[in-house]
Amino acid sequence: MEIFGKPIDAQTRCVHYATEHDVVAIKFVCCERFYPCHLCHEQTADHAAQQWPADRQGEQAILCGVCQQTLSISTYLGVSACPHCSAEFNEGCRLHRHLYFEEARLSAVAPSIV
Template identity: 35%
Template sequence: MGGMLYVPGMGRWILRLWIGAEAVGCPHYNGPLDMVRNMCATCGRYWECYLCHAEAADHPFGRMPVDAPFSTQCGSCGGVMAYGHERCSHCGQGFNPGCSLHAHIYYDL
């Protein structure tokens, strides 16, 4: 199930998907392959991006160990997996290869 969300600062609509009771969708990175969510080691929540986290959380993004088996979540099916996948190991959804440019923000490399 999904819906559209208007982001005034960007002057555009983005698609928000729902996994359980959580909305998934990022106003900062919202291309068709921007479907990965990373876990913050501090709060234990999955976030669409570090900018979404900075806007909503009261703490810096805590980097996860690179070998944590549940540090990444697919925004398409909600499946969890370890760092380093180019597509979801559960549903096959492809992930944005550009996400690796931000790996140092999310993981202790």
């Protein structure tokens, strides 16, 4: 699997995020390429990043750098470690998920209180 951007090792760590737990690459919906992080995409892609639509969370868009298996977005968002190899993921990445994934929108308007 080719990882674009600025990876520094075979487990998808990059120049921006290189802790023991920074072992995922994310396929960007805008170009269908895996990057280690949003900064790698920003610095090396020739276009702006787009978020994965909320209705496409079943897509295999996460790559575990340890075992090289892919995960769906919904699976990734619900775990703290790879379900295939148990490699722990960086919990701090949750702070950036809005950069990669569109949040599910409420489909109904909340009832008003009378």
